[in-house]
Amino acid sequence: MGIQKVMVIGAGQMGSGIAQVCAASGYSVVLHDLKEEFVERGISTIHKNLNRQVDKGKLSQEDMAETVQKIQRSTDLQNAKNVDLVIEAAVENMRIKTELFAELDKICPEGTILATNTSSLPITEIAAATSRPEKVIGMHFMNPVPVMKLVEIIRGLATADEVYQTVEDMAKALNKVPVEVNDFPGFVSNRILMPMINEAIYTLYEGVATKEAIDDVMKLGMNHPMGPLTLADFIGLDTCLYIMETLHEGFGDDKYRPCPLLRKYVKAGWLGRKSGRGFYSYS
Numbered sequence: 001m002g003i004q005k006v007m008v009i010g011a012g013q014m015g016s017g018i019a020q021v022c023a024a025s026g027y028s029v030v031l032h033d034l035k036e037e038f039v040e041r042g043i044s045t046i047h048k049n050l051n052r053q054v055d056k057g058k059l060s061q062e063d064m065a066e067t068v069q070k071i072q073r074s075t076d077l078q079n080a081k082n083v084d085l086v087i088e089a090a091v092e093n094m095r096i097k098t099e100l101f102a103e104l105d106k107i108c109p110e111g112t113i114l115a116t117n118t119s120s121l122p123i124t125e126i127a128a129a130t131s132r133p134e135k136v137i138g139m140h141f142m143n144p145v146p147v148m149k150l151v152e153i154i155r156g157l158a159t160a161d162e163v164y165q166t167v168e169d170m171a172k173a174l175n176k177v178p179v180e181v182n183d184f185p186g187f188v189s190n191r192i193l194m195p196m197i198n199e200a201i202y203t204l205y206e207g208v209a210t211k212e213a214i215d216d217v218m219k220l221g222m223n224h225p226m227g228p229l230t231l232a233d234f235i236g237l238d239t240c241l242y243i244m245e246t247l248h249e250g251f252g253d254d255k256y257r258p259c260p261l262l263r264k265y266v267k268a269g270w271l272g273r274k275s276g277r278g279f280y281s282y283s
């Protein structure tokens with residue numbers, strides 16, 4: 001099962017990064033989002049990242065041009081009709097993902113693998129929206145995609161071994177390190193990371209310390225590259241809330257209840273770095 005052409009759905013922070021690394025490794029990429037302006041925003045992020053590498057002398061102008069020209073823009077899902085692999089990186093919402101997968105199942109050729117970059121949602125449930133659950137798999141990249149080495153690969157109940165192998169090979173071709181995990185809420189990464197972030201938000205909510213102090217404790221005391229509140233802003237507070245809700249519902253255990261302050265910020269539209277304000281302000 002050779003992968004040559006990939007559609008990435010969602011041109012946000014994850015989708016743009018995934019499109020960039022796929023194109024840089026020689027794959028033809030179709031970057032799809034609902035509106036042209038979102039696709040253009042994703043393309044401009046890719047330009048910014050590649051330009052940074054050119055400025056540092058890590059990438060030549062020619063290689064940058066070659067990468068950029070491998071990315072085709074799309075606002076019509078029918079463009080999935082001739083791709084070998086779809087990597088879905090739209091918003092963390094089960095209804096949106098199952099609707100997309102049901103539609104892709106109708107559009108894509110029989111052999112096309114449908115992967116999702118979901119942070120926490122059950123792969124098996126997403127797969128059940130299609131008539132090809134054996135070709136549905138989780139391919140969970142980490143943020144920022146061009147930098148982080150891990151790709152968590154999640155098998156759904158019906159995922160075929162051959163499909164797993166193809167996706168693992170592709171992750172290696174992208175110069176990433178694949179790690180296989182089973183289909184449980186939050187997989188491994190967010191089952192461990194997100195309760196820590198949620199606890200940091202409770203620590204702020206209960207007035208134990210300022211946001212800066214909480215971040216400093218974890219950065220200087222535990223050597224984390226970013227404090228948990230800075231990291232929450234970086235991931236997106238909406239995504240953090242959706243993940244906590246998936247853990248809470250999926251395990252039925254109140255230890256996963258999202259902090260009310262997180263809910264309040266998301267309701268206010270304070271989504272973190274991507275909206276200009278979260279725990280911190282970004283101009």
Ligand SMILES: CC(=O)CC(=O)SCCNC(=O)CCNC(=O)[C@H](O)C(C)(C)COP(=O)(O)OP(=O)(O)OC[C@H]1O[C@@H](n2cnc3c(N)ncnc32)[C@H](O)[C@@H]1OP(=O)(O)O
Pocket residue numbers: 049052056058118119141142143144145146147148189190193225226231235
């Ligand atoms: C929610 C989920 O489902 C799963 C997740 O993704 S959870 C989030 C996982 N990610 C993390 O935990 C990230 C934690 N933070 C870090 O590792 C670091 O702060 C960081 C890599 C983001 C930045 O590192 P830093 O040392 O502070 O900054 P800096 O020196 O400027 O950058 C290091 C490199 O990353 C690159 N970089 C930084 N931010 C970037 C971005 N947003 N996009 C692309 N590249 C970026 C820089 O260009 C630089 O590249 P070179 O080594 O080629 O020069």
Ligand SMILES: NC(=O)C1=CN([C@@H]2O[C@H](COP(=O)(O)OP(=O)(O)OC[C@H]3O[C@@H](n4cnc5c(N)ncnc54)[C@H](OP(=O)(O)O)[C@@H]3O)[C@@H](O)[C@H]2O)C=CC1
Pocket residue numbers: 009010011012013014015032033034038088089090091092093096100117118119120140141142143234235236239274
């Ligand atoms: N942020 C992170 O650190 C990580 C996130 N993830 C996962 O990746 C996915 C994307 O997250 P992220 O990139 O941060 O989110 P963003 O909000 O940055 O981007 C999501 C993009 O998808 C678009 N979109 C929404 N619905 C559709 C649709 N039906 N069809 C096509 N495009 C759509 C959005 O458009 P609009 O603006 O109109 O909504 C937006 O441009 C989520 O599932 C998330 O859980 C995985 C790893 C890390």
